[in-house]
Amino acid sequence: MGDEVKLYGVDGSPFVCRVKIALNLKQVKYDFYVEDLSNKSADLLKYNPAHKKIPVLVHNENPISESLVIVEYIDEAWKGVPILPHDAYEKAQVRFWAKFNEDKCIPALFKAIGSHGSEEAVAEAHEQLQFLENELNVKGGKFFGGDNVNLVDISASFIAFWLGAAEEALGIKVLAKDKFPKLTEWCGNYINCQPVKESLPAREILVAFFKKRFGGN
């Protein structure tokens, strides 16, 4: 068959991690090309001229960009564990929550982190996190996908791992256990599941990154 799979990215990126998790779930072998974002490779610019961003997946010389688009592609191109449900309505719900994480929740968390945990920014982040807490309460499973990880879980990788590193680096608390017990439990379930564990960068690297990027007080 000779499938050639290349992934362009950087180790610390939560968006790149989404793709690694999806590839690991499907047990797809790939070559990882580390990009220097201050000096992007000719390949990256060739494969993603519209955005010039990572991650980019190149499958048999066919490039795909935008992490959630890539994850859906991986689900359709390779058999194995499904990442999206088969039913059209269930699929629409999963896509909705993935987009919610992308457009609303994670940006609110960035703001909370960037502002060093300002009251206003944390309150806004809590509003978004509450929607996810409610979803888990209603669904009642280990993951947003129930017994198995799905696109919603993957889209929320930042919340499961990056957020905690940022909180430690800056001495702030956004995802409080008493306020968000289900979400806190989900974080533990998610980062300990094998395909996810294999894909995560070392926590110390992220803590160091957040310290450097946002500085201490």
Add this chain to the structure above:
Amino acid sequence: MDVILLDFWISVFGVRVRIALAEKGVEYEYREEDLQNKSPLLLEMNPVNKKIPVLIHKGKPVCESNIIVQYIDETWHDKSPSLLPSDPYLRAQARFWADFVDKKIYESAKKIWTAKGEDLEAAKKEYMDLLKVLEGQLGEKPYLVGESFGFADIAMIPFSSWFYALNQIGNMKIEEECPKLAAWVERCMKRESVSKTLPDPHKFHELLMMRLNK
């Protein structure tokens, strides 16, 4: 009625859904929302974002226009045309370009309404550069992804109803600078689903001027 659409007449996002429903020949009840006074039904069906469009199918809501269009394609898969290609790589391309319209085109166009002076020039350049990217994607193809009208075209075509207003307000010549895109607009307008659904560009300009001057 099995299918209800909560919408606002001039919303580009609502138009996407109306085009998809028309393409598939799906009968539905259209309900106009007063966005200053949202209905209890809208707030119940879209509690997270409280926005239109919302498609309610057999009592269950689907939100976010690009997600609704895919839902329509998958649910009425036995009705032609298919709105997404069958090949996974082309499907990814279609999704990428629909996402590009949301992330880039929409945000960039809005800046032109409100920017002034240097900021306006920068906003215009950014917008035209983005349209040129779409020109590049079209190339010699009749539609954005492949040979048939589909998901990516549906995502973008409603925004062509903004071109007249953008040309007026921004002092631009979009159709002249992007002839392939202009030809693509004309081609899409030949489809009844598009021509009967797209808001009148002059009406949009009128409404926008009223809003900006208030």
